[in-house]
Amino acid sequence: GEVKLWGGRFADGPSEALERLSASVHFDWRLAPYDIAGSRAHARVLHKAGLLTADELERMLAGLDRLAADVEDGSFVGTVADEDVHTALERGLLERLGPDLGGKLRAGRSRNDQVATLFRMYLRDHARIIGGLITELQEALVGLAEAHPDVAMPGRTHLQHAQPVLFAHHVLAHVQALSRNAERLRQWDERTAVSPYGSGALAGSSLGLDPQAVAADLGFEHGSAANSIDGTASRDFVAEFAFITAMIGVDLSRIAEEVIIWNTKEFSFVTLHDAFSTGSSIMPQKKNPDIAELARGKSGRLIGNLTGLLATLKALPLAYNRDLQEDKEPVFDSCDQLEVLLPAFTGMMATLTVNRERMAELAPAGFSLATDVAEWLVRQGVPFRVAHEVAGECVKVCEKEGVELDQLTDEQFHAISEHLTPEVRSVLTVSGSLASRDGRGGTAPSAVAAQLAEVKSDLVKQ
Numbered sequence: 212g213e214v215k216l217w218g219g220r221f222a223d224g225p226s227e228a229l230e231r232l233s234a235s236v237h238f239d240w241r242l243a244p245y246d247i248a249g250s251r252a253h254a255r256v257l258h259k260a261g262l263l264t265a266d267e268l269e270r271m272l273a274g275l276d277r278l279a280a281d282v283e284d285g286s287f288v289g290t291v292a293d294e295d296v297h298t299a300l301e302r303g304l305l306e307r308l309g310p311d312l313g314g315k316l317r318a319g320r321s322r323n324d325q326v327a328t329l330f331r332m333y334l335r336d337h338a339r340i341i342g343g344l345i346t347e348l349q350e351a352l353v354g355l356a357e358a359h360p361d362v363a364m365p366g367r368t369h370l371q372h373a374q375p376v377l378f379a380h381h382v383l384a385h386v387q388a389l390s391r392n393a394e395r396l397r398q399w400d401e402r403t404a405v406s407p408y409g410s411g412a413l414a415g416s417s418l419g420l421d422p423q424a425v426a427a428d429l430g431f432e433h434g435s436a437a438n439s440i441d442g443t444a445s446r447d448f449v450a451e452f453a454f455i456t457a458m459i460g461v462d463l464s465r466i467a468e469e470v471i472i473w474n475t476k477e478f479s480f481v482t483l484h485d486a487f488s489t490g491s492s493i494m495p496q497k498k499n500p501d502i503a504e505l506a507r508g509k510s511g512r513l514i515g516n517l518t519g520l521l522a523t524l525k526a527l528p529l530a531y532n533r534d535l536q537e538d539k540e541p542v543f544d545s546c547d548q549l550e551v552l553l554p555a556f557t558g559m560m561a562t563l564t565v566n567r568e569r570m571a572e573l574a575p576a577g578f579s580l581a582t583d584v585a586e587w588l589v590r591q592g593v594p595f596r597v598a599h600e601v602a603g604e605c606v607k608v609c610e611k612e613g614v615e616l617d618q619l620t621d622e623q624f625h626a627i628s629e630h631l632t633p634e635v636r637s638v639l640t641v642s643g644s645l646a647s648r649d650g651r652g653g654t655a656p657s658a659v660a661a662q663l664a665e666v667k668s669d670l671v672k673q
């Protein structure tokens with residue numbers, strides 16, 4: 212083989228088997244624009260340190276511009292023999308500027324500080340893209356809630372009917388979870404705004420380069436790494452990003468699972484738009500919630516990307532180890548998956564239709580107003596322990612007689628407890644039950660309207 216970057220010490224180039232194992236260019240090529248941006252910033256500090264003349268800097272930057280254009284239009288690409296994106300781009304520069312000038316750029320930097328920096332830049336850009344896609348999904352969900360301000364549905368715990376809630380309240384619960392993910396991305400971005408450039412291989416540089424100037428040039432608001440070993444070896448920013456994307460996947464999977472259930476014949480709570488569902492190759496009547504199923508499936512993949520990455524990092528000694536080359540594919544994949552999933556998911560949620568009659572009909576079923584009976588008794592001065600028992604007795608009688616709570620007669624109520632006067636009927640309606648839960652965060656229409664207003668004003672700021 213041909214002698215490499217480290218040619219001086221080696222009599223022979225790498226075996227083909229090593230080259231094939233070692234190559235990352237097929238997946239790290241997407242860092243190329245960031246690598247070139249890093250090279251421009253590095254060239255400027257080399258000039259500031261007196262290691263490039265003004266004329267050399269100008270020719271270097273022009274060469275980098277040509278290289279960037281050739282990368283962009285595909286006329287320059289890295290190959291397996293280049294190993295990685297950094298080496299490929301150095302070859303590209305040498306080809307354009309000749310070895311004397313092109314060979315000066317590598318001074319004072321290492322692929323170790325380069326890759327740590329570029330990876331941060333790439334993920335910061337994608338954190339913003341994913342954050343924007345989450346905002347769009349939240350807007351779709353807010354739209355769904357707003358379009359159905361008065362639709363009641365069975366609220367569930369253990370997937371059993373628990374208490375009636377507003378559909379809008381339920382939908383906004385998912386919006387709240389997504390808001391926290393959007394906030395996690397912003398806080399992560401803030402923490403990741405530190406540049407490892409200038410850390411060199413691990414120990415910093417002896418060439419008087421200015422890492423803070425590079426950091427500012429590359430948009431790292433919090434300057435350069437305080438510790439060159441940490442700068443090159445830490446990957447908690449990758450793990451945290453992988454966690455946030457996995458959490459987004461998990462939260463999407465929870466919405467997805469509900470959409471899948473709601474869309475069954477048995478539930479018939481929602482109907483998906485034709486443009487956001489799929490058919491069957493054999494069963495002509497089928498209309499399947501594939502987007503929701505893919506969301507559920509991809510969440511497993513996003514979790515795998517996180518756990519695989521943590522396993523790679525576990526027990527790695529400081530500083531750089533080649534194991535770290537395994538850090539990129541999982542999170543590149545997490546970005547790619549979310550960036551195709553979220554637009555489809557948002558479209559599905561924005562276009563589904565809600566069967567309000569079906570939801571409303573089922574809202575009081577399963578004795579979901581039993582808690583209202585108990586709380587009504589408490590308001591009459593009955594201790595909750597007794598009230599719970601009395602309401603439970605009501606349910607028992609209903610089950611035996613095959614009736615709903617509001618179908619018990621005044622006599623039956625009185626026979627269960629003298630406290631159960633006919634006035635208890637005031638809470639035996641879904642609308643009465645909903646309206647009574649009017650504290651902050653409750654499911655009363657007034658409380659949900661307040662929540663909606665709060666969410667909408669937060670979304671504008673997000």
Ligand code: ARG
Pocket residue numbers: 235239295322323326531533535536537
């Ligand atoms: N391609 C490597 C990575 O992704 C960076 C190169 C560092 N290689 C090295 N032998 N120090 O981590």
